[in-house]
Amino acid sequence: MSTQPNHRDPQFPERHYLNETYGIRSWLLTTDHKRIALLYLASVTFFFFVGGFFAMMIRLHLLTPSGYLLSADNYNRMFTMHGVTMVFFFLIPSIPAILGNFLIPLMVGAKDLAFPKINLLSWYIYIVGGAFTLYSMINGGLDTGWTFYTPFSTVYSNSAVAPAVVGVFITGFSSILTGLNFLVTVHTMRAPGMTWFRLPLFVWTHYATSIVMILGTPVIAITLALAAMERLFGLGFFNPAMGGDPILFQHLFWFYSHPAVYIMILPSMGVISELIPTFARKKLFGYHFVAAASLAIAVIGFLVWAHHMFLTGQSTYAALAFSFLTFLVAVPSAIKVFNWVATLFGGSISFDTPMLYAFGFLGLFLIGGLTGLFLGCLGVDIHIHDTYFVVAHFHYIMVGGAVMGYLGGLHFWWPKITGRMYPEWLARIAALILFVGFNLTFFPQFVLGYLGMPRRYHVYPPEFQVYNVMSTAGASILAVGYLLPMIYLTWAAFFGKVAGDNPWPATGLEWKTASPPPTENFPVTPEVTWEPYDFHDRPDLGLDVTHMPEVAPAHGDD
Amino acid sequence: MSEHDDANHIVSPRTYLVIILTLMALTGITVMAAFRDLGRFNIVVALAIATLKATLVVLYFMHAKFSPRRTQLVIIAGIFWLAILLFMTMSDYVSRIDYRGVRFPIMHRMVEGSERRG
């Protein structure tokens, strides 16, 4: 464990949000953002393992070219339900609804989110939406692909499309309400002294994420509502046989679903922006640029959606415009990566588990982001569109990036959430297993994609087998990597070493209160007087500010 | 509008009355305009009047004129994103050369082809 000179013998607080009240009712009717975060943690983890099960079935099936495990229809159901579960019920709510919910009020110095009841409502909406989707999976399954492309989904599919679509529609409102709550909280609930440019980047990225949530999600909601009406009552907007246009569905779908990728990755970037300064013990390089880059990603991210549709017969002019904007959105991501790397220079770096996840994130996000350039590039997209290259690319972003950030954040704040430390060495090994397993699973898929293996194939020509076997092998390692943290984090929540208020130590406001925090977060409303991530301005952390690698004159920019 | 930042600003019933009468009058104008042939400008006029009406409702009935700048920003963001959705999608359709009225010509051609052969 790293140093904690000011807390030699950490004490577990007597009264905290976990033992304030007892009983099932006190959890199911709670309006405490911290408890709601834990409700989300339990349900999101459930969906993660449901989705993970589907993923394992897919990979096992693809071990042989003619796939003997599942029938064609069942394979199609597996990848569809994997996609739907992971995207709508794991990735989108994972960091915002768990870590964001828990931390944003703590970070801005508020007693709770602006609308605690709406926060609880959003969890119930999520559960109802999840119930509909699970119902469709059990009764008839879903075989449309997570993209629900029409007219296949509205006219031709023989599976339970309507309840699944309704489930996703309902869950959308959970996301809208979470985003609304965050936006309003950041605007009106900040503690005295917590100016906009003293907000941690975790809050900035969640602010950007919330913008995407409230502006994008309603569009997918109405789109899915129209698709459901089309399936149930024969409305014709997306049905070419009735004069409708299936491409319109794709426009509407991707108007949300592309920015939704930023709902997944931006919070993860926020986590990394917390981890790197903390474990490098150095103020984040270019704070203003990273904050602005977050907003730029959220805004430009809304202007690129039709790059999913370059080969639908879209107008060539529109394709050029969307491709150009796609390249533009790469720039703020690059800015972030360079600023994170620059933060390491002149720092005092320790390699605790969260930092390992941060490094893992850097590597995987870099590969994921850069392979996005191939897909955004019109000429190359002709060949690799809808192949395994795409599959590998978005898994590098959404699993490599988002999940690495999620797990890194979970480890980093686990002492704050539970008051106890996780087993450090086991955690480091798990992080390593994940990194290796992940690359072994998904890197071969880039090659498969360039060789021309299309997505969503339940059988494939034998020349693609080698890479598929590698991928399946990697997936088995990955499965172990995901099970391990679940087991030891649960163990640590009850039996881990008592962590103390600020074990790392870190500079955020959330570390100024007890671990686990009291229900009202701060006994006295805190007043913020320091700049974000500024270790030199924080004598209370007990660090030796006179010992620096090299003392260079500070620039007055920040 | 910093002098209007008072959240409890009260608009007088007189103002409301003027606004509602204007709205009714604009409704009449929009119907009358629809009965004149303005070519492609019919829709422009209709939307311009509707936007004027909506603006009056937002500014006075909804007190946006007297709200904090932040609220005004929220409204503008909403309109802006709606514009992105509509204009960028339509830009695809209007810049296509072959979109309008294409209906399965390929099937007809295939039938023709076989007839020609046979």
Added chain:
Amino acid sequence: MHRTGELYGQFKTLEQQKDTASLGMWIFLVTEVMFFGGIMLAYTLNRHVYFTAFAMGSNTLSLALGGFNTIVLLASSFTMAMAVWSSQTGKKPLISIFLILTIALGFVFFGVKYVEYSQKFRHHLVPGKSFNIFYCVNNPAGCPDMDAAELATEREELDKAQAQDPDLNAHAQLYYSAYFGMTGLHALHMVIGAGLLFWLLKESKAGRYTPQWNTPVDLVGLYWHFVDIVWIYLFPLLYLIDRHK
């Protein structure tokens, strides 16, 4: 959360609480704009591609009923604004009166909408298997509310439109999909709004709203005005596509 009087525990001042609630409502209304935006896009695209059919469909709507409903809804917005004003100035009995007026106007709107919808059902103008834009001109007996002159005009219009768009029936059905989609969604919002108004009425009768604390009246007012704005756009988009002959 602990609650002291009208102040919820997470806030420090009533001012902050009101500010927060109002910002939340505005952001919610922006999501509503985007929600309507999706179907608006479907409308825009299809109107662009199938203008003839859309104009034809629009002309089968009753301008008188649509115009009347527009006036009714605008008036209800006015009474709603007055209800907010009454609560701000502490005129408690007036709040209830204006709320009742707003609800009454809302129900007039529903009534007219019911007349319009049921007529469309009778005329086979509801999207689905039995949709037939030629139903009335071919079965005058099924449409007793249309006189011979109206039917003759409509036949003439339909023939002209059919000449321009051979697939007129399918495309007119898309117009009616947009019509029922948009007005249906709008009506759903009205129903929710009416429910909120009834709740406000109950609370205001209990004397809960004072010049110091009237946030619910204010917020429901914002919502009601938003629904009004949607109709302000729906009216010209649906009823006035191509009225000039």
Added chain:
Amino acid sequence: MQSPLPFFPEQASNFAENVDILFLFILVTCVFFVVLVAALVTFASFRYKRKRTGEVGDTVHSNMVLEVGWTLIPLILAIGMFAWGAAVYVNFRTAPKDTLDIYVVGKQWMWKLQQPNGRKEINELHVPVNRNIKLILGSEDVIHNFYVPAFRVKMDVVPGRYNTLWFRPTKIGKYHFFCSQYCGTNHAVMGGWVTVQDPADYAAWLSDEGGDVTPVAAGEKLFTQLACVTCHLANGTGRGPSLNGVYGAKVLFADGSSAIADEAYIRESILQPKAKIVAGFQPVMPTFQGLVTEEQILNLTAYIKSLQPQPVPTKGAGVAPAPTGKK
């Protein structure tokens, strides 16, 4: 395949080289940045490793030159990639005038193709080498996608409109084509082979309608070519009934009636599949009217007559062999 671990598919069209070079350019750029970041992170990890507890980093936290630099350099590179990619794409979307037009119809789950002289194929495409080919793509049901990896071209096949796809094959050979837009149950087997031929061979193929083979063998070949095998699996687990031993047997229909399967019944089932539906199956078979000649119907009938009853239905439903037409 050339090597056990190939990285590039064959280059067999005018686009292949352009796309590959562009791909390599982006790849080299990306590898450079990955290596750069990895090197920087590794260096910093060693150089700035925490040496004593309580130590903190220095106070340098911004540098305008660096920020502007790492904004502008990626921006310029990105615009370069965009422009290059745009050039390739515009060329791909703009077919030349002198093309050989071939009609392609996708339907769940087969491809119907028709040569300019009217010759039809199923899941097979014959094209002459070094000639500009334009495919005109339409769909009967859902969205499909016509994809030839060796040519580096693909295009969605959207119902309700038609898209075009052009290329110039540069190398004689046989290449896979796939459906790469998910379209339902047998999406993965909705593929076939493009045969690129010498112009003389192509001309000969166009006028030739068959060879010196027995009706049963010709029928068997047709049975695969027309994708009958995808549904009529021998073990009876496909979307259509098994045809093993059907000839001469009594067939039960969905409406409760029955008939003895004779030549007339088989012919009717090929040309008007929806006329009599075998009990327990959906009316999903497309008509082959106009797609098969009388001679071919005779061949098919001969083949179906030759199929022996298969005693034990096995499990593992719906698994078809890797792309049809491969045999």
